[in-house]
Amino acid sequence: MTSEREWVARARQGDGDAIASLYDEYADRIYGYLYRRLGDAQLAEDLTGDVFVRMLEAIRKGQFWKVSFRAWLYRIAHNVLVDYFRGKREQREFLLDERVVGALPADATSGGTNPDGWTYELLREAIRELPQLQQLVLLLRFGEGLKAREVAEVLSKSVGAVEALQHRALVNLRKRMEEQT
């Protein structure tokens, strides 16, 4: 039995320590994911709370994950975002907010170049120009470090579809980068 399963089992009984363990383990990651999608620290913080409350409610109802707890939590975060945008009647055109630029690595913002000759800033712009689903797959795979099957659970797609989306996104990116340089 994994420690997550233990925590979840105890959380179901209302054990505050177990809930705290789950929160402390994943709150930063979920907040980071939400912030990258929203670009608003206050809002990302609020929605982080909503994600974990939904998690707690789901645990109480006896709902569990298929692939991994982490993927399940990201799926909840994804649904919270969908509900938020639906409630706001607001559609973000881009995945990455402008304000995220300020948080990029130093060499990415100061015009640092890759051995291939393009800058990270250029790459960021190229990612922003990708279709939203491809951006999302890249964010979950390379930003959040999820496995393909975990991304598949988050997005309710097959693993093959996720791999195809990822490949297409990378090929598109490379093509755009080559066009730029």
Added chain:
Amino acid sequence: MRVGIWESLRQWIDSLLEHIMTLGHLDLVISTSKEAELQSLKHLEGAVSRVLRAPVPRPPTGLARPRQYLFAVNVYRTRVLATEMRAGVRDRWPRLALAIALAGVALVGVGAHVVMAARQSIPGQPLYFVKRHIERIQYSGAEGPDVRVALGLAFLGERVAEVQALVAREDPIEIDVVVAAQQYSVQVLQSAAQLPQSQMLTSLDYIALQTAHYLEVLEPLEDMAAPSNSRGLAQIVATYRRLEMLACLAQQDPQAFRVAYAAGRPELFLLPQAQPLLGPPREVTISTRY
């Protein structure tokens, strides 16, 4: 003929092998190209990962607030209370605290203004009851009989000032003013009776002197007062005179004064009855002989 067939077959096999070799080379070229492409994509993945994993700014509360919210949901078993709590933490509390603080400041400001205005009020004005109420609170909160003597005399002075103002404005002297003066005059003497002997005598002397001073203000008013005020003014003057005389008399017989007033029975220490200089009028008979 048979040799020719075998020769052509060998040539065909050679060409086939050569063809296969060519295909193998092509496959090698293709596999090398695919490997380069994969290498390129792998390299791109690293760069994408670096861009997307850039650190994000920490939230203002360092994720403590969602944690509290989560625990509230866990404790209350419902989102409603927890949401109120979360909203309260961020939005309502600062506003509520600010509103309470502002209300407190406003209340203190208004209260101070009312007290100041009430101190200047005279009978018949709306804030006069506040003045009397403040006096009662001050008097009941005073610690020690000596303080109560001083306060009582100060309030008697207030009554004098009020009577002065009423006479000047030709407003009627309310019976409440007379009653208040009478009450304070009794209370002042009762407080003095609770003091030790030496202090009691000093206080009684002070009461007599202060009351004499008040009478110096009040007595001239009797000539100025409107006819409607003469009765009220006369009662006030009589009250102060009585207090002055009792204070003087108490200095002459402090024991009797203490016994009466310390026991709360001022009726035991009365002023001597005024003796008529002449006897009852006798019937005048007029002699007819004159």
